[in-house]
Amino acid sequence: MISTLILLLGPFLLGYLLGSIPFGLLLTRAAGLGDIRKVGSGNIGATNVLRTGRKGLAAATLLLDALKGVVAVLIADQVGQIPAVGAAAGAVIGHMFPVWLGFKGGKGVATTLGVMWGLSWPVGAIACGTWLLVAAAFRWSSLAALIAVVAAAIAAWFLTDHRAALLLTLLVPLVWIRHHENIARLLKGTEPKIGQRTKS
Secondary structure (H helix, E strand, O other): OHHHHHHHHHHHHHHHHHHOOOHHHHHHHHOOOOOHHHOOOOOOOHHHHHOOOOHHHHHHHHHHHHHHHHHHHHHHHOOOHHHHHHHHHHHHHHHHOOHHHOOOOOOOHHHHHHHHHHHOHHHHHHHHHHHHHHHHHHOOHHHHHHHHHHHHHHHHHHHOOHHHHHHHHHHHHHHHHHOHHHHHHHHHOOOOOOOOOOOO
């Protein structure tokens, strides 16, 4: 038990530090757009960056937020599966609760997709495919994300190590909780569509 905790703690901290890098905030500031937390939903993720009208910045944010999850997992995986799971958990938690921003970060979707790819590329592919299908059909990024993480977590039990599957399953309610405002807006029919610009 103690040895397992030791194998998890170091990689978790590594994942947390990587995950806590707020790429959305850094990129928009570098582009002269100011503080992304004062735009749209106030979130630092790619969907909110897209509301600035800068598709390139949104794409870069999405890619980098996902890559920090992939990189954390792949580094830890050099030691073993348990460290990889610990790094995956740390990356998502770091994105959601970064120490640099007073523990007020993003909703974790891109980073969760990243750790899915790192832990099992078929699971990551299912998550991304599900997101694309739902987003194309309904034009709601949040709805696509909520469904994608559930589909991927279910698939993980058939396609990857049970420890990775357990983590991905535990991340589902965390991602859903972080989307509670989106869920409320979806139910009211007021959730912004993908690419819809909002006032700051």
